[in-house]
Amino acid sequence: MSFSPLxxxxxxxxxxxxxxxxAAVSGSRTPLMVTICFMLAAIGSLLGAYAGAMAVASGSVGSxxxxxxxxxxxxxxRLDPLSGFFMTVVGLLSFIVSIYSIGYVKAIAKHRPVTRLxxxxALFIAGMFMVILADDALFFLVSWEIMAAASYFLVLFEDERIENRRAAFLYMVVAHVGAIAILLSFGVLAGIATVPAAGLGLAGADPAGFTAFRGYTFDAMRHANVTPGWATAAFLLAFFGFGAKAGIIPLHVWLPEAHPVAPSNVSALMSGVMLKTAIYGILRVTFDLVRVFPWWWGALVLVMGLVSAVIGALFAMMQGDLKRLLAWSSVENVGIILIGTGLAMIYASFNSPVLASLALIAALYHCLNHAMFKGLLFMGAGSVLHATGERDMDRMGGLIHKMRWTAPLFLVGCVSISGLPPFNGFVSEWLTFQAFLLSPAIPNQIIRLLIPMGAALLALxxxxxGAAFVKAFGVTFLGHARTPGIGAAHDSSRTMKLAMALAAALCLALGVLPSVVIDWMDSVPQQLTGSSISGSAGAFGWMWLTPVASERASYSGAATFLVILLVTAVVWLLLRVRAGSIRRAAIWDCGFEKLTPRMQYTSASFAMPIRRIFSFAFGVRERVKLVPQAAHRAFPSRIQYAIRISDRFWMWLYRPIVDASFWAARLAGMLQQGRIRSYLIYSFVTIIVLLLFLK
Amino acid sequence: MNAHRIIIEFAQIAVVLALSPVFIGWVRMLKCWTQGRTTAGLFQPYRDISKLFAKEVVLAENASWIFRFTPYLVFAVTVLAGGIIPILSAHLPLSATADVIVLVALFAIARFFTALAGMDIGTAFGGMGSSREMTIASLAEPAMLMAIFTISLAAQSTSLSRIVQVIYTAGPVLKPSIAFAFIAFILISLAETGRIPVDNPATHLELTMIHEAMILEYSGRHLALIEWAGMMKTLLFMALGATLFFPWGIDATDTVSGASLAFVFLIIKLAGAGVVLVLIETGLAKMRLFRLTEFLGSAFLMATLGMLSFFILE
Amino acid sequence: MNLALAAQINSFLAALVLVTAFGMLVQKRVYGLIHLFAWQGFFLSLNTAIVGYVAGKHHLYISSVLTLSIKVFVLPYILHVLVNRLKIRRDVETVVNIPRTMLIGIALVIFSYHLTSPVRELSTLVTRSTLAVALATVMIGLLMMITRTHAVTQIIGFLALENGLFFAATSATYGMPLVVELGVALDVLIAAFIFGIFFFQIHAAFDSLNVDQMARLKEGE
Structure with a gap:
């Protein structure tokens, strides 16, 4: 019996x-039950990834x-190449994270019940799969809500802390504002799609028209004749709604609050793949449902992407909490994905399908890459959290000596996310740069000139x-332990290490074999833009990546990797032959002799130059408190330094909204009298007014 | 693939390895002359490196494998960069593995790991150096890529050998975009190779050092590798500037004799580059760290003006 | 000299004019500013001569010489004397910080490119592509007047603005009629003298040349 991918x-x-x-019924308290549950989740995810990969490889559509x-x-x-690609991304990371969860959740289970988790x-992963598979607005929104609700409860897992409850509440509010926008967007499209089917008059008025109601399916929307005005409305609503989920600035405020407080395996999934469902939504609405759009849609996406990328990177640099740093870096990476998406939309609107598919490949490739390295980094952060009980980097240090496996694997994640060859992050950034440099093909003069300016922001x-992840790795893993408690840290369990190794290996593989991957995913741009780049991208075999043409640009991750490896090995061996002895000695201390681990650079001091240079982007509050010595004021006995970096968007955008809603709530609160009879009067008046209107 | 191309490739790597200490020696010699000191000779850097290779390694107590691995990696990455840039010939086989964006990223790898090594030993100096280095890099990199993109747009390619061929065949023309990109490139080269006014390669004063602060704890063969890689990086930036903006003299005929002629031209160009470098370094004073935003800002401005004038004036 | 080479030199000089404009925007020292202004005048006069040669309009030679004498020698000399007499040797303060001023300047260049694109498509002159640069020079001059607080730098900003206008005339229509140009040159010269006299007055009245001091002229404070 053979199964189709669907x-x-x-x-x-x-x-x-x-x-x-x-899981809920069985209680799953014993380690064995935890293992079985996550094994099943891993198998299910792998199956989903396999189905998606098959759909992409064959380029077939099943519904x-x-x-x-x-x-x-x-x-x-419906499972087409686009949904297949996102199925693969979600399934692959869910598979890895499920393996990781076996060890991770077992450790949690020792001190609290994990049934809910x-x-x-499982429901969360199912929700993400369903969002991607849905082919009508109703199923999509139901799945979207399942995904949002499940992740809300996961964020709330450690609900005894007030910050977690606050983060979860904020997350739910933003998620629902976004969901309303998506609902309205689909409403616009469905309304237009319904009109021709129902013939004359109102769509819902005629019972026969109602049973034949098909406007809510994506298929009907695809064939609908949407006027530019309504299409723009639908796009703006969808971009707002999905943007709230993706954490685009300025809709990002929930992201750095909610992602860090969830259990680390959930953070990995939320940052790694849940954000991608929003990208999927944007791609689905623009390229698949609306299809024809003006260039400024793409420009809007591009600009929002650039802003998110730069601000996300700046804020990631400022964080002292390891998981918050990773969460902010997700804002940055979503920005990079949107840059590729925006470029693809611009090129598509100027009828350059080949360039559009190059930019689209760059965006999709970054989706896949970000899932891998962000998953890896959150798993690593989870291991660190598990080993030390700390999230504050300034209390860590020297963990490389204690966590012999986690440290190099986390380093692979850091190198990948910093966009350094031969790892995967570089490939997608390189492709995005190439997409930027093809702007002279656009007929519009001013856009042609403005697009390469964006490349500078991407470089920034x-x-x-890179600086943020030097800080993340350097402060957490290198140097001396800053607090004594860190000394007791130990490496994580076997399944956790296995999962991280798997993700790290994929990071390397995706970086070294880009032409193979692009050859596989090429059916997606084929479906969306009607053009593909694999013919030119892999023209010189699996080792060489040549988008567009070989004289235009070429890159070989494999050759880069091999040469670096080879030269390193040769030099090492050469120096090994005539090795002088290695002697360990105390570090040079300028004759001071009283060096303590507290004199190391902390995350705050590491970020200081960038904080000062880009001070316009943050609200920085620094406080220095000196406790003078009794003998002489010039020599303080204690000095305390506190710094608070706040998000200006919160002050400018959200604070007024919060204040306004409180004001409105107080106003509405005056209706509350506590007397039954007043409430009856309200109902009565309402009925009277409604009847008056309906007359 | 032709055999002589592979010979030229290896010859070029050998040239980069051998010539870089001489180039640094030349720069130091010129500097001594301008400052009225006696020189240590053209080959003193060789003696320094060979002495360091012979010495034992004194490793900090807390140093992890990152600290020991970094010198080899930095060296390997720099050698790879030396094999990619078309210095002798425009037809290098390795040139296809990496274009100009990859080249920038290769130097970024070296910087990333050097910064980590600086933090590994757990002193304030190391962290300070790493922090400053990454700050400068994050300002210099956009300017660097802007300058490079200007040339890439003009040549319609990011492949180094292609760019060289395009500029070579176009002959010397007065293009404002290329001129701006060149000025920006000079400014960024000073920042990337840690020369005055950004960093002082000769200082070990606590408050001013950047690159030296990161590698303060290195000794023996590790230090030798780092130093050698640093010399190669300086040479490579000079050679990159020479080959991108003044490719004339490079071997475009794809023969061994052409490559040997290119070697002669290379020496002349490098000698000139050394003079320019020393004039800049002697004429300027080292800047305060926070004045660097203005310095790198001007580099970015120049690169951007280059790109604008590519679209506006050409 | 063939047309292609002339166009090349023309655009190169335009680029140099733009660079001097940006240089003035970020230059902190008064003397540096005056030198940059003189250089800008020099590039402008060279450009005018070349355009005159290419277009065969001989009256442009006269404006070229006029530009050279007034903007490269006379005006910088007057400014030098002013600065010496008024004893302003300190750094000139800027209102907006320098990197941000640069970014605004870049945005202005892009904006003027956008504005002049219809002209560029209609015009057939060799110099049409430099019109965007000319307009940008005008705007940067104005930006300089906005961001500076010192009276002398404001004057230099004004003169740079006038340079831009002159440049725009050359690149858009091969220069204005000679009579107009002579008149403008005279106006600029006289303006410079009047400014000089005003500076002494302002200096005597406020003991400073910071134009923010003028806020004190308002009544009732």
Missing amino acids: DLAAISVAVMLLLAPA AVLAVGLPDLPFHM IAFY TAALA
């Missing part, structure tokens, strides 16, 4: 959906109508990300 995808969703209640749904409004499912974890982002 069948496999459906099975994997079913596994996940069944796992959630099963089905489900028996479930509302009466006369059944759910539609397992159940919502990449360099700032």
Whole structure:
């Protein structure tokens, strides 16, 4: 019996959906149950990834109508190359993180019940799969809500802390504002798609028209004749809604609050793949449902992407909390993905499908890469958190001596995310740069000139990300332990190490073999822009990546990797032959002799030059408190330094909204009298007014 | 792939390895002359390196494998960069593995790991050097890429050998975009190779050092590798500037004899580059760290003006 | 000299004019500013001569010489004397910080490129592409007047603005009629003298040349 990719995808969703209640019922308190549950989750995810990969490789489209749904409004499912690609991304990282969770959750289970964690974890993955597979607005929104609700409960997992409850609440508010925008966007498209089907008059008025109501399916929207004005409305609503989920600046405020407080395996999934569902939504609405759009849509996406990338990188640099740093870096990476998406939209609107597919490949490749390295980094941060109980980098240090496996694996993640060859982050950034440099092909003169300016901002982002991750790795793992408690740290369990090694290996593989990957994913731009680049990208075999043409640009990750490896090995061996002895000695202390670990650079001091240079971007509050000595004021006995870096968007944008809603709430609160009779009067007046209107 | 291309490739790497200490020796000699001191000779850097290779390694107590691995990696990356830049010939086989963006990223790898090594030993100096180095890099990199993109746009390629061929065949023309990119490139080279006014390669004064602060704890063969890689990096930046903006003299005929002629031209160009470098270094004073934003800002301005004039004036 | 080479030199000089404009925008020292202004005048006069040669308009030679004598020698000399007499040797303060001023300047260049694109498509002159640069020079001159607080730097900003206008005339229509140009040159010269007299007055009244002091002229404070 053979299964089509769509069948496999459906099975994997079913596994996940069944796992959630099963985990809840079985109680899953014993380590064995935890292992079994996450093994099942891993298998289900791998199945989903496999189904997606098959769909992308074959470029086929499979669709089905489900028996479930509302009466006369059944759910539609569809697996095409675009959804297949995102299935692969989600499935692959979920697979790795599920393996990681075996060890991680077992450790949590020692001191608190984990049933809720397992159940919502499975539901969360199922929700993401369903969002990607949905082929109608109803199923999409239901899945979207399942995903949001499950992740809300996961953020709330350690609900005894007030900051977690606050973060989860903020997350839910933003998620729902976004969901409303998406609902409205689909409403616009569905409304237009319904009109021709229902013929004359109102769509819902005629019962026959209602049973034949198909406007809510994506297929009907695809064939609808949307006027530019309504299309713009739908796009802006969708971009707002999905942007809130993706954490685009200025809709990002929930992201650095919610992602760090979730358990680390969940943070990995939220940052690594949940944000990608929003990217999927943007791509689906623009390239698949609306299809024809003016260039300024792309310019809007590009500008928002650039802003998110730069601000995200700057704020990542400022963070002292390891997981917050990673969360901010997700804002940055979503920005980079949007840069590619925006460029693809601009090129597509100027009828350059080849360039559009190059930019799209860059964006999609970065989606995949970001899932891998951000997953890896969050897993590493989880291991550190688990080993030390700390999230504050300034209390760590020297962990490389204690965590012999986690440290190099985390380093692989840092190198990848900083965009250094031969790892994967570089490939997608390189492709994005190439897409930037093709701007002279655009007929519009001013856009042609403005686009390469964006490349400078991308370069700034990449360099700032490099600085941020030197800080992240250097302060956490290198140097001396800053607090005595760190000394007891130990490396993580076997499954955790295995999962991180898997992600690290994928980071390297994606960096070394880009032409193979691009050859595989080429059916996606084929579907969306009607053009592909694999013909030129892999023209010189698996080792060489030559987008557009070989004389235009070429890169070989494999050759770069091999030459670096070879020269390193040769030099090492040569010097080994005539090795002088190595002697360990105390570090040079300028004759001071009283060096302490507290004299090391901390994360705050490391970030100081950049904080000062880019001070316009942050609200910085520094406080220095001197405690003078009794004998002489010039020699303080204690000095205290505190710094608070606040997000200006919160002050400028959200504070007024919060204040306004409190004001409105107080106003509405005056209605509350506590007397039953007043409430009856309200109802009565409402009915009277409504009847008056309906007359 | 032709055999003589591979010979030229290896010859070029050998030239970069052998010539870089001489170039540094030449720069130091010129500097001594301008300052009225006696020189240590053209080959003193060789003696320094060979002495360091012979010495034992004194490793900080706290140093991890990152600290020991970094010199080899930095050296390997620099050698690879030396194999990519078309210095002798425009038809290097390795040139296809990496274009100009990869080249920038290769130097970024070296910087990333040197900064980590600086933090590994756990002193204030190391952290200070790393922090400053990454700050300068994050300001210099956009300017660097802007300058490079200007040339790439003009040559319609980011491949180094292609750019060289395009500029070579176009002959010397007065293009404002290229001129701006060149000025920006000079400013950034000073920052990237740690010369005055950004960093002082000769100082070990606590408050001013940047690159030296990161590698303060290195000794023996590790230090030798780092120093040698640093010399190669300086040479490579000079050679990159020479080959991108003045490619004439490079071997475009794709023969061994052409490459040997290119070697002669290379020496002349490098000698000239050394003079320019020394004139800049002697004429300027080292800047305060926070004045550097203005310095690198001007580099960025020049690069951007180059790109603008590519679109506006050409 | 063929047309292609002339166009090349023309655009190169335009680039140099733009650089001097940016240089003035970020230069902190008064003397440096005056020298940059003189250089800008020099490039301008060279450019005018070349355009005159290419277009065969001989009256442009006269304006070229006029530019050379007034903007390279006379005006910088007057400014030198002023600065010496008024004893302003300190750094000139800027209002907006330098990197940000540069970014605004770049944005202005892009904006003027956008503004002049219709002209560029209609015009057939060799010099049409430099019109964007000329307009940018005008705007940067104005930006300089906004960001500086010192009266002398404001004058230099004004003169740079006038340079831009002159440049725009040359590149858009091969220069204004000679009579107009002579008149403008005379105006600029006289303006410089009047400014000089005003400076002494302002200096005597406020003991400073910071134009922010003028806020004190308002009544009722």
